[in-house]
Amino acid sequence: MGTGEPLRNxxxxxxxxxxxxxxxxxxxxxxxxxxxPDVDIHFQEIFSIKTLVHFQYSLHFVTDSLxxxxxxxxxxxxxxxxxxxxxLYAINKSPYCVNYVLFDSVNDRPQDAEILSKMVQPLPAxxxxxxxxxxxxxxxxxxxxxxxxxxxxxxxxIAWKSFESKGADIHAACGHLLSDIQF
Numbered sequence: 378m379g380t381g382e383p384l385r386n387x388x389x390x391x392x393x394x395x396x397x398x399x400x401x402x403x404x405x406x407x408x409x410x411x412x413x414p415d416v417d418i419h420f421q422e423i424f425s426i427k428t429l430v431h432f433q434y435s436l437h438f439v440t441d442s443l444x445x446x447x448x449x450x451x452x453x454x455x456x457x458x459x460x461x462x463x464x465l466y467a468i469n470k471s472p473y474c475v476n477y478v479l480f481d482s483v484n485d486r487p488q489d490a491e492i493l494s495k496m497v498q499p500l501p502a503x504x505x506x507x508x509x510x511x512x513x514x515x516x517x518x519x520x521x522x523x524x525x526x527x528x529x530x531x532x533x534x535i536a537w538k539s540f541e542s543k544g545a546d547i548h549a550a551c552g553h554l555l556s557d558i559q560f
Contacts, residue, residue: 384411384418391422398428406431412444413458415451424468432462433474433505438484439492444516447483459500464533466501475500476540478507479520486522488531504530504537 383390394407398522407426410433423430438444441454453461462473475497497504506527512546520526530537 382412382414383409384414387422391426391508394423394428394430395426398426404428408433410435412437413453414520415453418461423465424560429469429471431471431473432465433476434458434462435476435478437476437478437480439489440494443484455496459496463501472503474500474505476505476507477503478509479523479526480509481520481522482516483517485520485526487525487529490526491533494530494533494535498533504535506530506537507524507540 390409394409397407398404406429408431412435436444436455439455441471442453444452444455466473477484477493493504506523508523509517511517511519527537527539
């Protein structure tokens, strides 16, 4: 997690997961965090891995257009990803995670919280609300509306947990890996 987009390199990621699960008997879960690029995912590969593969869907925006705008790449449609993850859940019975980083005045408005609530309510998933780790020269800022946003989730009876990445003080938190690389 946090070292790139694993589903862009899914063959090697799944092969590595398979090897880890064969080598380490006590390994009970492998987390794969993804924005779900528009790639063909064959979940049969996942089922050949004896260890539980747990997905964390990095959603961050409640519309496909905003996701494409901010991620600047072609992504699988939100509802298609939920359909695939629900199919996986039907087989492995392990709830997946929907991760949502709050950005000030971009995706933290009351209407975003309401849409997100309706989106995740019927899912076999849990919601993780993450604090944004500022990146130098980024126009995105940490949310100043997080309490109001989370109150809307609470009012809708959405189970969620808060996540704050460690390492921000040394510029090594979530999202910082790529920020110092010049292309």
